[in-house]
Amino acid sequence: MNIPQSSFKRVIIIGGGFGGIALAKKLCKKEFQVVLMDKNNYHTFQPLLYQVSTGGLEPDSIAYPIRKVLQGYPDFYFRLAEVLEVDVTKNIVHTNIGDLKFDYLVVATGTETNFFGNRELEKNSMAMKTIPQSLNLRSLILENFEQALLTDDYHEREALMNFVIVGGGPTGVELAGALAEIKKGILPKDYPDLDTRRAQINLVQGSDRLLPAMSEIASRKAEDFLEQLGVHVWKNIRVESYDGNLATTNTDTTFETATLIWAAGVKAITLKGLDAGDLLSRSQRLLVNEYHQINGFEHIFAIGDVAQMESSDYPFGHPMMAQPAMQQGENLGENLVRLSEGKALKPFQYRDKGSMATIGRNKAVADLPKFKFQGVFAWFVWMFVHLYFLIGFRNRLVVFINWVYNYVKFDREARLIIRPYKRKYKTQLD
């Protein structure tokens, strides 16, 4: 793979998400050769993907070129590559652009949308885990309204304006809120010749509360906010099938819809050669010890969403969020230095900084370790925190300006169908 030999030990990091980048930043300053591989040439700030889908932000301002983050480090190499297999006996990573030996390997591949094996659902519904997926959803939402204008068929028009979001975690809640704001603030002005009051946003949650990873008060308040915005919240209902037209559930409730967004689960992106049953948790994440080492290996690690470090505080691993991934990347970076110096490793300790979700303008919920709050202040804190963790000064500035603009003008100007998604909907029911 054209990577020169170095006098330093070679660490291969697979994945340029929050964990991989944090680790690479740490290691590049030390005596290591660092090779970071990713399928994309950019880091994605996933928490803001829903704003790309809803025309509030441009994709370019929540992405950042990986080469740029790590520019200037002499023994750093980025490779745009897809990993095909890991050979753990020979310590080689096989990729679509060639093979490479490693001294240390870190798997930081993250997660992808989990359709739990339901092919029909996967084919017909929209996911929102990557920038291209978010742009497809943006296009489809806008195309639906353009198409709704044209039809005389009552069912077809209703279905085109009916959005069903499955999954009441942060992604589902934030997307539902954003769509509700579009319905209220933008649709009546953009589509005066369409009765946009009939647009519906349905949020379907399998369990008995939204945001199950947050506090009860946050859940309750998030539901209140969504209902104030006109979102229909359905609890204790699981969507079981969707043929592109009709979504059925485990109850009598069904939804006739042209757009089903699936935010009801993620699964770890595992690699061939590191996917044996005894390496994986029940939810298919890579089991790791308190030093991020994968079962049975001293020099192969996993961090971030793909890893499951079980402890008494976190029996099912840490929450799948940016914070644990970044902290793990930093901890592993320090430990690799210790390892090479023959020092004892420091077990990972997660410092919970809390979690937040935003529902709409002036409406957010925040659970911090010491106190929980909701409303306007939580919303400002949410914005500040997200700006802070965005990579790159330009990105921060552009996102900030968009937010100020959207706030002052009640608008979202990036409602552009740059690449049409072109799934023409036709009702099959009447």
Added chain:
Amino acid sequence: MNIPQSSFKRVIIIGGGFGGIALAKKLCKKEFQVVLMDKNNYHTFQPLLYQVSTGGLEPDSIAYPIRKVLQGYPDFYFRLAEVLEVDVTKNIVHTNIGDLKFDYLVVATGTETNFFGNRELEKNSMAMKTIPQSLNLRSLILENFEQALLTDDYHEREALMNFVIVGGGPTGVELAGALAEIKKGILPKDYPDLDTRRAQINLVQGSDRLLPAMSEIASRKAEDFLEQLGVHVWKNIRVESYDGNLATTNTDTTFETATLIWAAGVKAITLKGLDAGDLLSRSQRLLVNEYHQINGFEHIFAIGDVAQMESSDYPFGHPMMAQPAMQQGENLGENLVRLSEGKALKPFQYRDKGSMATIGRNKAVADLPKFKFQGVFAWFVWMFVHLYFLIGFRNRLVVFINWVYNYVKFDREARLIIRPYKRKYKTQLD
């Protein structure tokens, strides 16, 4: 097409470019029903496409939702539609979403890239007239460097880093300058493991000077600037074929390149039913009289790049730029009011405000009616004028911030391969 009958006369405008938008803005304030059709739901600010291709700007900030520009006008309708045919006897426009009768029809479809019938060239080269095309080019440029890193083949690596731009008009000149700046400022930092000094930018012009529509001094100065930036300028050479690997010309000169960008010609986008030979100029533009009326029609008009209004000052029509299109849109708007009031029409008079091109930081050329200047001042004027004519306050602000950032940091952060173009190059020569 679900457009309600109105007591006002119906004007159908085909195309939401500079001309179509200027006209619609004018007419919406008067007693007309205005129906604007476009293939996209956004207006494209074409003069800045080359900055999207070179990672300097995000696509969303040079596009603007058409519905938003004309929000709030009671008898305005936008339709996302492709026009299939115009029936000039029955006064009906046929589209992919249905038919619509008109009282007045305005063709403002603009131009597309002209490959002069050379299919091989069209298949293998990149065009840059639309946002998706510009994003494809952005992806390809970046993919080329990622691929150049991987090969041990000398010819292949050289060809991947060799960019051939055909056409020395503003598009070709501005793109060549931007690529040269990337070569100098970004490649060495992003690709320290690649000898990026070997990257080449070739600009090939068929005639004996660049920017032939501008003054001699502007042409000379633009060429100077490009050579200072390290661009190879080839004059009096016409590229005749390109098989994806080797470009041949009408001379002995050939270019082995993985990327040929074709900016050597445009052609009018004509419509079936309005494409009879006697309606078209030699360059296939719609011939119009001084009231923008198409030959033989009182109520069918053409404006902008697609129209050719021949006069003693402009024997081959007005220059294909934003200014004439906008002025024509405004003039036609006033004339349609006069027509409906039974008043005499006012012939169109083009007020030449000059033209400009930018080559790089602090390097631009400007021909204003009263004086011509080049260098830093021209560059600032160029930026100011482009910001002024961008639609939308948010777009202006975001573009401005990007420019300040890029200027101060010598950087362009939108170097993202959001959707890979994936044309894997393989040299066929060695």
